[in-house]
Amino acid sequence: MxxxxxxxxxxxxxxxxxxxxxxxxxxxxxxxxxxxxxxxxxxxxxxxxxxxxxxxxxxxxxxxxxxxxxxxxxxxxxxxxxxxxxxxxxxxxxxxxxxxxxxxxxxxxxxxxxxxxxxxxxxxxxxxxxxxxxxxxxxxxxxxxxxRHRDRDVVVGVDTARPCDALLSFAFDEASRRGCTLRALHSWTLPPLAGYGGAYGPETNARIAAIERTGLDDMLRPWQDMYPAVDLDAQATLGRASVQLLEAGSGAGLMVVGRHIRRSSLGRHIGPIAHAVLHHSTAPVAVIAHE
The missing domain is CATH 3.40.50.620 (HUPs)
Structure with a gap:
């Protein structure tokens, strides 16, 4: 049941x-x-x-x-x-x-x-x-x-450096039930360089972008195999995750974000990305608890 x-x-x-x-x-x-x-x-x-x-x-x-x-x-x-x-x-x-x-x-x-x-x-x-x-x-x-929601995307934010199974399970299941596109977004920022005017060169930027994209594809592949009918749009972008998610989620049918389960009784933080999306998304937002 x-x-x-x-x-x-x-x-x-x-x-x-x-x-x-x-x-x-x-x-x-x-x-x-x-x-x-x-x-x-x-x-x-x-x-x-x-x-x-x-x-x-x-x-x-x-x-x-x-x-x-x-x-x-x-x-x-x-x-x-x-x-x-x-x-x-x-x-x-x-x-x-x-x-x-x-x-x-x-x-x-x-x-x-x-x-x-x-x-x-x-x-x-x-x-x-x-x-x-x-x-x-x-x-x-x-x-x-x-x-009328079936043509509106489900957008999920993932971090390839952390387990995201709970988020991806929920997001793929939602997209499958709705018959809509699932947009999976991973964002990263570059560490600052020491020295005045320091900047990463185009080759370095391209190499980092390729590594991040490979990590995203590797994370999504098992889920895409489980949900072959889901139209998946995977994006790996440079920038702040909350900003990128809000831009990607403009007009979406559902935004999916995660929060880490806190076993400690101290504090009630849901994380800066989930907090930003909850306070600025114009779409419904699903908050998924995960380890």
Whole structure:
């Protein structure tokens, strides 16, 4: 049985867009969709109040309305809903246990710019090891709900110096299900040269570029063999990885970035590249946890 896709729903336009994105993804995977709402309705020291019961009823209402809307658009979709009294991040993390993916809405930085990743989103990304997809309430996210995403690329950023199996597995699977091109991007920067006016010559630049391209091809070859039907566009480019990824992902259907799993409780860093892509991408972004 396919594992369910969980969507965090809070009644905002962003979370509704996330629900529609998750619904289409669930249909692509043949998986059920589970809508989750969580908030602190009562205090463990004071207990429930009249206001908390009103919020419970409001949550049940918009969960039911969201389910009805999704079923009206996708009648073949299996939808369930659940609400929790508790910290949203912790509740979402518990609900995601055993799921294949968590989808969240995220407010944009202005009309056409990327995401505002709030404390709940950041906490959930660090609390779960399943893929977390951030979706905006914008035209960039909506085509995925309307079946028009198939001609839009999936873009994945890889580092040939580190294991990327989790990212590539997710990215190739997504491109295969969508029937779209997968664009795999590896970027590198040159170390600075000592001395005034130092610069690498054309032959050195070409040799380094050839080495980087060979490393990328070697990394991708086993995955291309597993997914021969996927149209793969591999690019090895000189420059900052975050800048190159954002340029490559302009107009993409989905961006895929990685974050290293941190076993230490100190800090909540997702890495500079993932951070930059999350905050500036106009496309939905999947964050994939890996060692």
């Amino acid at each position: 396919n594992r369910r896709i969980v969507v965090g729903l809070d009644g905002s336009a962003e979370s509704v867009a996330a629900a529609h994105w998750g619904a289409r993804e669930a249909l692509l995977r043949g998986a059920p969709l589970h809508l989750v709402h969580a908030e602190m309705w009562s205090s463990p020291h004071v207990g429930p109040s009249a206001g908390s019961e009103e919020r419970r009823r409001a949550a049940r209402t918009f969960l039911r309305e969201a389910s009805d809307e999704l079923l009206g658009t996708h009648p073949r979709l299996a939808v369930s809903a659940e609400s929790f009294d508790g910290q949203p991040a912790a509740s979402l993390a518990r609900a995601t246990a055993g799921a294949s993916m968590l989808v969240l809405g995220s407010r944009g930085l202005g009309t056409f710019r990327g995401f505002v990743l709030g404390s709940v989103g950041m906490s959930v990304i660090h609390a779960v090891e399943q893929p977390v997809v951030l979706v905006r309430a914008s035209e960039d996210a909506l085509p995925h709900t309307q079946g």
